[in-house]
Amino acid sequence: xxxxxxxxxxxxxxxxxxxxxxxxxxxxxxxxxxxxxxxxxxxxxxxxxxxxxxxxxxxxxxxxxxxxxxxxxxxxxxxxxxxxxxxxxxxxxxxxxxxxxxxxxxxxxxxxxxxxxxxxxxxxxxxxxxxxxxxxxxxxxxxxxxxxxxxxxxxxxxxxxxxxxxxxxxxxxxxxxxxxxxxxxxxxxxxxxxxxxxxxxxxxxxxxxxxxxxxxxxxxxxxxxxxxxxxxxxxxxxxxxxxxxxxxxxxxxxxxxxxxxxxxxxxxxxxxxxxxxxxxxxxxxxxxxxxxxxxxxxxxxxxxxxxxxxxxxxxxxxxxxxxxxxxxxxxxxxxxxxxxxxxxxxxxxxxxxxxxxxxxxxxx
Amino acid sequence: xxxxxxxxxxxxxxxxxxxxxxxxxxxxxxxxxxxxxxxxxxxxxxxxxxxxxxxxxxxxxxxxxxxxxxxxxxxxxxxxxxxxxxxxxxxxxxxxxxxxxxxxxxxxxxxxxxxxxxxxxxxxxxxxxxxxxxxxxxxxxxxxxxxxxxxxxxxxxxxxxxxxxxxxxxxxxxxxxxxxxxxxxxxxxxxxxxxxxxxxxxxxxxxxxxxxxxxxxxxxxxxxxxxxxxxxxxxxxxxxxxxxxxxxxxxxxxxxxxxxxxxxxxxxxxxxxxxxxxxxxxxxxxxxxxxxxxxxxxxxxxxxxxxxxxxxxxxxxxxxxxxxxxxxxxxxxxxxxxxxxxxxxxxxxxxxxxxxxxxxxxxx
Numbered sequence: 001x002x003x004x005x006x007x008x009x010x011x012x013x014x015x016x017x018x019x020x021x022x023x024x025x026x027x028x029x030x031x032x033x034x035x036x037x038x039x040x041x042x043x044x045x046x047x048x049x050x051x052x053x054x055x056x057x058x059x060x061x062x063x064x065x066x067x068x069x070x071x072x073x074x075x076x077x078x079x080x081x082x083x084x085x086x087x088x089x090x091x092x093x094x095x096x097x098x099x100x101x102x103x104x105x106x107x108x109x110x111x112x113x114x115x116x117x118x119x120x121x122x123x124x125x126x127x128x129x130x131x132x133x134x135x136x137x138x139x140x141x142x143x144x145x146x147x148x149x150x151x152x153x154x155x156x157x158x159x160x161x162x163x164x165x166x167x168x169x170x171x172x173x174x175x176x177x178x179x180x181x182x183x184x185x186x187x188x189x190x191x192x193x194x195x196x197x198x199x200x201x202x203x204x205x206x207x208x209x210x211x212x213x214x215x216x217x218x219x220x221x222x223x224x225x226x227x228x229x230x231x232x233x234x235x236x237x238x239x240x241x242x243x244x245x246x247x248x249x250x251x252x253x254x255x256x257x258x259x260x261x262x263x264x265x266x267x268x269x270x271x272x273x274x275x276x277x278x279x280x281x282x283x284x285x286x287x288x289x290x291x292x293x294x295x296x297x298x299x300x301x302x303x304x305x306x307x308x309x310x311x312x313x314x315x316x317x318x319x320x321x322x323x324x325x326x327x328x329x330x331x332x333x334x335x336x337x338x339x340x341x342x343x344x345x346x347x348x349x350x351x352x353x354x355x356x357x358x359x360x361x362x363x364x
Numbered sequence: 365x366x367x368x369x370x371x372x373x374x375x376x377x378x379x380x381x382x383x384x385x386x387x388x389x390x391x392x393x394x395x396x397x398x399x400x401x402x403x404x405x406x407x408x409x410x411x412x413x414x415x416x417x418x419x420x421x422x423x424x425x426x427x428x429x430x431x432x433x434x435x436x437x438x439x440x441x442x443x444x445x446x447x448x449x450x451x452x453x454x455x456x457x458x459x460x461x462x463x464x465x466x467x468x469x470x471x472x473x474x475x476x477x478x479x480x481x482x483x484x485x486x487x488x489x490x491x492x493x494x495x496x497x498x499x500x501x502x503x504x505x506x507x508x509x510x511x512x513x514x515x516x517x518x519x520x521x522x523x524x525x526x527x528x529x530x531x532x533x534x535x536x537x538x539x540x541x542x543x544x545x546x547x548x549x550x551x552x553x554x555x556x557x558x559x560x561x562x563x564x565x566x567x568x569x570x571x572x573x574x575x576x577x578x579x580x581x582x583x584x585x586x587x588x589x590x591x592x593x594x595x596x597x598x599x600x601x602x603x604x605x606x607x608x609x610x611x612x613x614x615x616x617x618x619x620x621x622x623x624x625x626x627x628x629x630x631x632x633x634x635x636x637x638x639x640x641x642x643x644x645x646x647x648x649x650x651x652x653x654x655x656x657x658x659x660x661x662x663x664x665x666x667x668x669x670x671x672x673x674x675x676x677x678x679x680x681x682x683x684x685x686x687x688x689x690x691x692x693x694x695x696x697x698x699x700x701x702x703x704x705x706x707x708x709x710x711x712x713x714x715x716x717x718x719x720x721x722x723x724x725x726x727x728x
Contacts, residue, residue, distance in 0.1 A: 003440060003725045017463050017728045051673060073674040074645075076367060093674070096634045096645075096687055099381050118635050121686050145675055146635035146643050176672055270460045271482050271510035279510050281438075281460075284699045285727055290653050290671070307654070308540055309415060309698045310437040310457070310727070311509055322485050323460055334673045335648045338703070341725055361367045361705055361724075363650055363674070364381045 005342040005354045013349050014325050018268040019286040021340040022327065023242075023355070025347045027262035029061075031241050036065050038257045042227050045234045047071055047090060047216065052238030052334045054359035055343065056084025062241070071216075071236045075100045075107070076362035082111045084358055090114035090216065092172055092236060094122055094138065094146055098129065100364070105131035116172045118148050120160060127164045134169035135161050136216065139201055141194035143177045150197035155204045162210065170214035173198050174236065179221030180291075184251050187222050195229035202231070220247060224255035244333040246291035264297055264327040265336070266344070267312065269320050278319040280304075280312040280326060287312075287328055288335035297327035304328060369706040375715045378689050382632040383650040385704040386691065387606075387719070389711045391626035393425075395605050400429050402621045406591050409598045411435055411454060411580065416602030416698045418723035419707065420448025426605070435580075435600045439464045439471070440726035446475045448722055454478035454580065456536055456600060458486055458502065458510055464728070465493035472496045480536045482512050484524060491528045498533035499525050500580065503565055505558035507541045514561035519568045526574065534578035537562050538600065543585030544655075548615050551586050559593035566595070584611060588619035608697040610655035628661060628691040629700070630708070631676065633684050642683040644668075644676040644690060651676075651692055652699035661691035668692060 006017035013022065035046065048062045050070040059070045059081060069088025072078040078089045088111065095104055095115050107113050114134035117123045126135065137157045140147035148154050154171065161168040178190040198215055205212045216234035218226035226232040239247055242263035252258045267282035284307050287294045294312075296302045302316035312328075320326060330336035338360055345353040370381035377386065399410065412426045414434040423434045423445060433452025436442040442453045452475065459468055459479050471477050478498035481487045490499065501521045504511035512518050518535065525532040542554040562579055569576045580598035582590035587604075590596040603611055606627035616622045631646035648671050651658045658676075660666045666680035676692075684690060694700035702724055709717040 003728075006728050017461075019727050094634045097381075097632055118637070119686060122635075125687075140637060144637070144641075145672070145677070146637060148637075268461060270458045271486075273482070273504060273508070273510060273512075277508075281728075284652065284654050284696075285702050288648065288652075290648050308509070313509070322483060323489075332648075338649050339725065339727075361703065363367075363383050363703075364370050364645075 003341050005344070007344045007351045007354065009351050009353060011351045013266065013346050013351065016266055016344055016351065018266050018325060019282040020266040020344045021337065021342065022264040022266050023343040023345045024262045024264065025345050025352060027260040028241055031243070031259045031262055032062060032065050034257045034259060035237065035240050038224060039227055039235070044227050044232060047234050047236050048241065049236045049238030050077060050081055050359065052337065053241065054337055054357045054362070055355055056081055056086055056358060057355035058241065059084070059086050069112070074363055075103050076364050077359040078107055078113065079103065080359035080362050082107055086111070088112045090134070092116060092174065092216070094118055096122055096125065098125065101125055101129035101131060104133065105129045108132045114169060117157065117161070118146050120157070123157065123160055123164060127166060133167070135166045136169050136172040137161070138172040139197060141173045141197045142175050142190055145176065150201045151204055154201045155208050155210065158205060158210050159208065168210065170212050170216065171198065171201060172216055173232070174217035174219065175222070176219065179219040180246060180250065182250055184253055184256070188225050191222050191225035191229065195226070195231040198231040220259070221250055228255060239333050242333040245295040245329045245331045261297070261329050263330060263333055265294065265330060267326050267328055269322050269324045269326070272319055272322045274319070276315055276317060276319050278314040280314055281310065282328060283307045283311045284309050285339060287330045288332050288339070290335060291332035294328035294330050297329050299326060367705050369708070369718045371708045371715045371718065373715050373717060377630065377710050377713050377715065380630055380708055380715065382630050382689065383646040384630040384708045385701065385706065386628040386630050387707040387709045388626045388628065389709050389716060391624040392605055395607070395623045395626055396426060396429050398621045398623060399601065399604050402588060403591055403599070408591050408596060411598050411600050412605065413600050413602030414441060414445055414723065416701065417605065418701055418721045418726070419719055420445055420450055420722060421719040422605065423448070423450050433476070438727055439467050440728050441723045442471055442477065443467065444723035444726050446471055450475070452476045456480060456538065456580070458482055460486055460489065462489065462493065465489055465495060468497065469493045469495035478533060481521065481525070482510050484521070487521065487524055487528060491530060497531070499530045500533050500536040501525070502536040503561060505537045505561045506539050506554055509540065514565045515568055518565045519572050519574065522569060522574050523572070532574065534576050534580065535562065535565060536580055537596070538581035538583065539586070540583065543583040544610060544614065546614055548617055548620070552589050555586050555589035555593065559590070559595040562595040584623070585614055592619060603697050606697045609659040609693045609695045625661070625693050627694060627697055629658065629694060631690050631692055633686050633688045633690070636683060636686045638683070640679055640681060640683050642678045644678055645674065646692060647671045647675045648673050649703060651694045652696050652703070654699060655696035658692035658694050661693050663690060
């Protein structure tokens with residue numbers, strides 16, 4: 001049920017079928033270098049998040065530039081990564097239920113696998129599965145999602161991990177909502193509070209005689225604040241490689257480096273009912289709108305104004321002509337990438353490669 | 365890159381892995397019967413929209429109950445339908461570009477295929493492709509998307525189709541935005557105006573000596589108004605088989621029959637950070653939020669309050685326990701179905717079948 005690729009290697013970009021998920025390789029590679037350079041010499045490792053890319057080919061290029069492995073959110077994503085040749089995967093999330101844990105245990109025989117726990121019950125299930133994995137305690141650092149409170153509850157859970165003869169490997173401390181706070185000041189303040197929560201927990205672990213090998217977390221919108229705090233050992237950005245319209249609405253300035261849009265949806269004008277309206281063949285099933293409509297790339301005067309399932313409205317004083325192809329900048333890269341089976345990888349206007357998005361739809 | 369099914373036949377629903385797209389077969393079959401019964405004896409044919417179902421197994425059951433074939437929005441969807449054994453497919457949409465039209469021409473050698481045009485340029489491209497297809501003129505009946513204006517522009521295009529030695533097969537007249545107007549009165553008024561546009565165009569075609577074999581259109585939220593108007597020959601509902609939370613917010617009363625929720629996302633509580641908050645494993649990649657958050661099925665006192673990529677927040681005075689499984693009612697069925705490779709078909713709590721969603725991701 002994999003759909004065929006909408007392009008072939010060697011084709012020009014404008015010859016591709018549409019809608020197509022286009023990766024600009026030059027911009028993508030610059031983004032990878034920008035991240036590496038930003039943390040060069042700092043005592044942190046890069047573990048990019050494959051929940052964004054869903055693609056071992058992307059992960060391999062990140063690892064070639066120094067990343068230690070990847071993160072995933074789901075066991076099935078981790079399976080796709082290991083299947084694709086990635087040897088070190090942290091499931092930066094809780095895994096609950098005997099079925100999933102049995103799969104995780106199987107995976108841990110083939111690769112280094114980590115997971116998070118945030119409850120005694122979750123830990124008991126993990127123990128029962130026999131999985132040989134690195135176990136992280138997730139602490140709640142402000143986004144009010146999963147995780148135990150920092151401090152004593154985290155130390156108690158770490159102690160329970162050790163008492164279960166499992167490998168306590170450190171803390172997962174990620175603040176997802178912080179990534180999209182618009183001003184640098186807001187993001188800095190929120191991560192400063194998260195860093196305080198991490199430090200409190202590390203201090204208490206130390207006082208309790210428990211080694212904390214790794215604190216892992218951070219995303220594309222904040223990672224330099226985590227790095228500068230000194231409280232994290234590993235960062236988990238995913239979107240930085242691609243960028244999207246929502247991240248572009250953030251304030252970007254030092255200490256955060258600026259990433260480029262490398263991810264696009266190529267679309268065709270399929271109807272032009274009036275001089276000011278063009279209807280394109282990319283709607284809700286081609287670009288996720290949970291974080292806003294897609295933007296139009298390098299077409300000033302035009303705006304993507306509405307989406308239905310398979311159609312997009314592009315309006316402007318002079319709407320593009322029938323058959324014209326446009327590049328959209330997705331509102332949110334993660335759920336948009338998850339709609340496609342292939343990255344159409346383009347360099348200077350020609351298709352250089354087709355990378356299969358093997359973890360697309362891997363949600364369980 | 366098809367992900368494995370999250371369930372196996374014979375399993376109990378609560379044993380399925382999650383997130384899973386669940387189809388309640390009893391409710392689904394009742395919905396199919398309800399539609400058939402609603403139009404029984406009326407001079408209209410049923411041509412359900414496979415842009416919703418994306419699945420030949422669904423289409424076959426609709427055809428077994430009298431549907432004449434299906435609609436699609438994309439050539440690649442039509443390919444999946446023909447590949448799956450469906451012999452009559454109307455692409456209820458414009459098809460632009462030589463590549464797509466070449467594929468359409470190939471498909472028309474294997475099955476009866478229809479498409480829409482709304483411009484002389486689109487018609488010229490179709491003619492050049494040599495595709496042997498039924499050609500419909502799409503008229504714009506109020507949703508301001510594709511289509512030529514009703515009346516003379518439509519007649520001119522029909523004449524051009526005939527002059528091109530192509531087969532003019534009638535009018536596509538669909539008002540998408542009408543489907544979700546909340547009150548029956550609003551929907552009735554909008555479809556009355558659309559019917560007037562259809563009648564004007566049919567009258568002018570007749571006066572011009574052009575036969576109009578079929579007027580096709582209508583969706584799940586309005587189809588009885590189209591039927592009662594007498595102006596349509598064929599209806600194209602898709603969501604009626606499944607229902608979603610957004611359609612449920614419509615006023616449902618005679619003449620429209622009431623459909624049941626047959627489509628769900630099964631999810632597991634993966635963290636329970638407090639007595640009033642449970643975090644489930646279904647977020648933006650498991651249920652499309654473009655038309656609102658999913659609802660919780662038969663769990664009064666609980667609400668799904670927020671979604672991130674892979675997580676959902678479920679809140680209530682007493683949040684469900686870790687590991688508990690819940691059914692969500694998707695906000696919008698079409699883009700949600702498009703996230704999955706399998707329907708897990710359940711009857712009275714047990715998995716009866718797994719239907720592959722072969723047109724999932726078929727967007728081009």
